[in-house]
Amino acid sequence: MKEPTFPDSPLADLCRERGLKLTGQRRTIAFVLSDSDDHPDVEELYRRAVEVDPRISIATVYRTVRLFEENGILQRRDFGGGRARYEVADGDHGDHYHLIDADSGKVIEFENPELDALLENIVREMGYDLVTTRLSVVGRRKTKPRGNG
Amino acid sequence: MKEPTFPDSPLADLCRERGLKLTGQRRTIAFVLSDSDDHPDVEELYRRAVEVDPRISIATVYRTVRLFEENGILQRRDFGGGRARYEVADGDHGDHYHLIDADSGKVIEFENPELDALLENIVREMGYDLVTTRLSVVGRRKTKPRGNG
DNA sequence: CTTATTAATGAGAAAGATTATCATTTGCAA
């Protein structure tokens, strides 16, 4: 059986640091995730993982993203469409947010410190400590002033 | 067959105004929705609707919330837990947002004009017109300063 | 390096939410 060889990814290290057993499958999934800068769903993640190591099942991908989410390694997102999507969790720097193109469904990330601060404030004044922010704004590309489409 | 009698609700009127056929079931569901100030899921909505008129099926509730959502009468929300929840769409006044208690799961609504404006701005500067905002913050009730739990 | 222990995995069944199917019923316009 040909073991695929690739270096431990940053996420694989994180996995170990959290005391999670680093199995071959988790190492593969971590590698794929570290390599992704988009927001794949489980199906897509599975496709990418199988490319690297075919000895992996979709059940394990489901299990692993759940495990990683529970350990703060991944964040689950809901952009509509019925399936959860995942991305690497933010570090110490501020959160990032998502703008979704109403027409194409394309997801555009953005950061905004002012927004970070305002949300923090609002929640504090309501007597809570902010745990997570789930924000996505849906927008439609502005029609050019003289365009006609 | 005993037709339930109750007046047309504001949502029923809206339904007619949008040119949608106002069937008995839609009238009932609209009534129940107008009467709710929380965020019921379809199952719960069905329970409430059956109280008013037992001649209604869960399939119709699913169909109706979808229809109402497509027509801007309802808004679908995702608070986790795997099922979609619904609430009456905001009017012209500002949007409202949700704070979710991390421990109890309780949903607390709030409004914030400053937040409205900031989001509007951010999106505009990215070249988009804001269509919808999906924001929920998860928070944990602040521990009292001298508490030890 | 080998062995034991315990957790992880694979394959598929099961669950839970939502949508589709199709015969029957109903709202609404004429």
Added chain:
DNA sequence: TTGCAAATGATAATCTTTCTCATTAATAAG
């Protein structure tokens, strides 16, 4: 009141996610 397109009810089908359980593999101890 009648006709017809659209809506409904009951249930099957679909889709995503979780669970089951026999097998496999990772880690610690020897």
